[in-house]
Amino acid sequence: MTDGGTFYDQLARVSDFDQLTQGDRFTPLPQDWWLGTADIVNSTGLIAEGRYKTVNMVGAAVISAMMNALEGSAFPFVFGGDGAGFAVPPRDEAAARDALARCARWAQEEFAIEMRVALVPVADARRAGHDVRVARFEVSRGVDYAMFDGGGLNWAETRMKAGDYAVEPAARGALPDLTGLSCRWSNMTARNGTILSILVLPEPDADADEVARVYDRIVSLTENLDRGGHPAPASGPGSDWPPEGAALEAHATHGTGSLGSARRKALFESFVAWLLIRTGIRLGGFDARRYARVVGENADFRKRDDGLKMTLDCNPATRDQIEDVLSKAGADGLIRYGIAAQDQAMMTCIVPSIMTDDHVHFIDGAAGGYALAASRMKGRSV
Template identity: 55%
Template structure:
C-alpha cells in the first residue's frame, strides 16, 4: 500500500525503534471527523476451543484485507486483534468501510456459520466520552509499517460495538468481500526457547499513565534480552505447509466465479508449485523465494500498542516468570490489568497484495488462542496463564 503523502496518516513519520512507542510524544491525535472501524467474532473463545483457531485468525485478518482492497493504494492505520481488527479512516472513505464490513458479516455467516460484529464509531464521539485516539507508525523493516494507537479510544469503540451501538448491518444474502491477497500457507511456528507467550497489558482507567508506561517498558526490556527480542518467526522465514482447513478457507475467500471444488483444486495445485519453489529456493523471474521468506520474518507484526501492549513472544520459562512478576506488581499497584496465554506454537496469517514487493504484512498470534485467550483472561480478572 502506498501512502497519501499529503494526507493525515501519510505525514506521520514511521519509527524503527519499538521502545519509542512507549512515549506519548510519538503519537499524533487522529482528526475529529475520522471514524474507527471495528469487527470481531462473537463467541470466539468457543470457536477456538472447538479447534477453529486458524479460521478465527483468518477471519480477523480478513477485516484488514477487505478494507485494504477497498482502499486501493491508499494506506490507513489498522491493528490485528486475533479474532478481529480495528482501523481508522477519513469520512470520505466511510462508505468503503461500511460496504466491506457489511460484506464480511454476511460472508462469515454463510461460509463458516460464524457471527461477526461490526461497527463504525465517530472519533468525535470518542472524545465526547472523555477519551482520545492517537496514532503512530512503527516500521519493523524498511518499506513496511504498522499503526500503533493510544488514548483509550480503540478500547472504547470496541466496547460500544460489543454493546450493540454504531452497528453495521450485514449485506444482502450472497454478498462476498474482496479478500484478494489473504493467505495462510505456512506451518505453525514451534517455540525455539520453550514456549510461545501471548500477553495483553492495558492501563487501568484513571491510573497514572506514566505508571503504565513504566510497566510496559520493563516488559519490553525483558523481551529485548530474548533472542531477536522474542520474535517467533525464524530469520529464514516459516516452512510452507497448507492445512486442509486453510485450503477450505482460501477457497471460500476466493470468490464465487467457479464451483467450490474447482477453487480447492486450483489452489491445491498452485500451493504445490509454490511450496516446491520455496523448499528448493527456485527463482521465477523477479521472484526470489529466499528473499520473500526472509521478508516475512522482517515484516511480521508480533508486538504492538493499541491502547495497551500486546506481544506474542518466543520465550523461555525464566523470562516468562520475570514478565509475569513485573505485570503482577503493576496490577497490585493499580496501574495495569493483564492477561497471559501460553502455547507451544505461534501461527502466521498473511496479507500479500503482491509477492513482487516488500510491503506484504504478516500477523503473528499464538496457535492456541493467543491474544483472544489473553484478552479473555484479562477481562475475567484472571492473572494466571490459561
C-alpha cells in the first residue's frame, strides 16, 4: 500500500539530538519504499593518497543529484563520508535509479573513482530480519536531517558490496545534475585538542535498550564540550582564498561545459564571498557573515545512521571518557566501534540558494574521518 510519497513530509521534527538515542523516536518506512546506497571502492587507499576531500565530494554528489532529480521534494538521506544512503517512495524509484547510475558514471569519468550504487526494496530488508525506521532531526530553523535506525540501511549497503541490487553506471557522457554542490570553506582546525570521528554500530544480537544507553552516555559526555563538540565556531567555518575545493567544485558543476570556465566561476564567487565576510559589507541584501553563521548552524556533525556517528572537536579528557565507554560496551558485546583522530574537520555543501536558509552541510574529519573509523572497527563480530 503506497502512501503517495507523503510519509516523510508528515513526519514530526525532533529538535533535541539526545532524544534520538531512543528507538521510540523513529517511525518505520512504508513497505513499498526503496533504499538507495552508494559507496566508493577502496576509499582507504584514496585516503592514503591524500584524496579524502575528493572522496567526500563524490560521496555527497549522490545526495546533490537526488535533490535535483526530485526538484526539491524532501526525502530522507544520510551522508557517510565515502558514500551516502537515502530512501524514496515508489513514485521516485526511476528517478533514483537514473541519478545513481549517472553518479557512478560521473565518478569514473571525472575522478577515475569506482562507485558502487544500488537500489534495494525496503520489503527485502524486512524479509531479511531488519527494519528501516527514520526520524527527522531539526538542526536549525532552516534544515533538518534524516536519522536511520533498525539496521535495514546497513544491511542494504552490505548487500550492495556483495554485488546484489546493483545499478549499473549510465552510458558515457550521461552526467548527474550537481547544481549547488560545493566545498569552498576552509578546513576547521580543532580548538579543543582534536577532531574525533566516531562510528558506533550495534552488535547484531545486542539488546536495543542496552545499546541505547551506550549512545545516551556518549551523547551526554559531548554536552561538556564547547558547543557540544561542534567543529565549526559560532561564527561559522573560515574562508580562505583561493579555496582548496575550487577545482573539485568545477568537476562537479561544469556538466558539458568547460572545466576551466567552471573553475573560474567558482573562484570568482568564492572571492566575492571571502571579501564580504572579511569586510562585513552587504551586497544586494546578502549578509555574508550571517550566511557563514547559518552554515555552522545547519551542519550535520552528529547523526544516527543505523548506529551513531559523530565528528567532534574534542578535548583530551572527554576523548578518554568516550573511549572508556566504547571499550567497555565493546567488551560487553553490545557494540562495534571505530575512532579516527585528526587535526582538522572539513565541510562539503549543497546550496540551492545563498538567499535562503535551507542549505545543507556535511562535516567529516579531514584526514579520513568516518571512512578511516570504519576501517578500524573493534568489537566481538569484527
